[in-house]
Amino acid sequence: MSEPFLIGDSMTGGYGKGPDILHDCTIAVNRGEIAVIVGPNGAGKSTAMKAVFGMLNVRGGSVRLDGEDITALSPQDRVIKGMGFVPQNQNIFTSLTVEENLEMGAFIRTDDIRVTMEQIYHLFPILKDKRNQAAGELSGGQRQQVAVGRALMTQPKVLMLDEPTAGVSPIVMDELFDRIIEVARTGIPILMVEQNARQALEIADKGYVLVQGRNAFTGTGKELLADPEVRKSFLGG
Numbered sequence: 001m002s003e004p005f006l007i008g009d010s011m012t013g014g015y016g017k018g019p020d021i022l023h024d025c026t027i028a029v030n031r032g033e034i035a036v037i038v039g040p041n042g043a044g045k046s047t048a049m050k051a052v053f054g055m056l057n058v059r060g061g062s063v064r065l066d067g068e069d070i071t072a073l074s075p076q077d078r079v080i081k082g083m084g085f086v087p088q089n090q091n092i093f094t095s096l097t098v099e100e101n102l103e104m105g106a107f108i109r110t111d112d113i114r115v116t117m118e119q120i121y122h123l124f125p126i127l128k129d130k131r132n133q134a135a136g137e138l139s140g141g142q143r144q145q146v147a148v149g150r151a152l153m154t155q156p157k158v159l160m161l162d163e164p165t166a167g168v169s170p171i172v173m174d175e176l177f178d179r180i181i182e183v184a185r186t187g188i189p190i191l192m193v194e195q196n197a198r199q200a201l202e203i204a205d206k207g208y209v210l211v212q213g214r215n216a217f218t219g220t221g222k223e224l225l226a227d228p229e230v231r232k233s234f235l236g237g
């Protein structure tokens with residue numbers, strides 16, 4: 001087995017001096033794939049993502065990107081190494097226009113960003129139409145597109161999404177998943193947390209079920225969808 005492109009390997013840790021939230025928890029994504037993290041509320045899914053992004057000091061385990069140990073790097077330095085992260089909340093600047101949000105996303109770049117911006121407008125045509133509107137005026141699904149677009153402006157080698165479909169209708173969720181699949185097809189592996197477990201596992205190459213900060217089940221999306229235990233406990237039968 002070759003090393004995943006991005007892996008949070010056997011991570012143990014919590015917030016500040018508080019108790020451990022993650023216990024020997026592993027999440028990873030391979031080149032060219034979509035990996036999905038599901039599990040009950042409070043299972044530590046967001047915490048695991050934050051640990052991979054360097055927003056949490058892990059007491060045990062390591063994070064590796066493309067074979068390099070990045071456990072000691074700050075989130076900013078991880079962005080420079082090629083990680084894109086879309087957090088669950090406050091992931092856009094509501095008072096700035098859509099285009100200004102994309103420009104802000106390119107903060108680490110000193111080269112010409114126009115080609116990337118056009119690629120993002122191609123991927124999310126509605127953002128081009130609304131590029132001069134305040135992002136706060138957009139619908140929930142459109143805001144999530146802004147957030148993903150903003151992260152893509154750094155030309156990441158891997159994209160991490162924390163509940164990209166939170167609070168949107170089923171139709172908008174399907175559209176967002178289609179866009180996410182398109183991003184993956186451009187060669188950017190995607191590691192994402194999802195509440196909509198069944199739908200997310202349907203598009204997942206790899207799935208992780210976390211329970212109380214631990215890996216409970218791991219497999220391909222298909223395997224997890226077919227697993228009677230997973231179905232009964234996490235997919236509503």
Ligand SMILES: Nc1ncnc2c1ncn2[C@@H]1O[C@H](COP(=O)(O)OP(=O)(O)OP(=O)(O)O)[C@@H](O)[C@H]1O
Nearest residue numbers: 015018021039040041042043044045046047048195
């Ligand atoms: N900033 C924080 N400081 C301290 N504890 C936190 C913090 N954020 C989360 N926690 C705790 O960590 C545990 C895991 O929360 P986390 O948000 O990672 O779970 P989750 O699986 O993402 O849940 P949800 O699906 O509800 O978003 C919870 O007990 C939560 O109270």
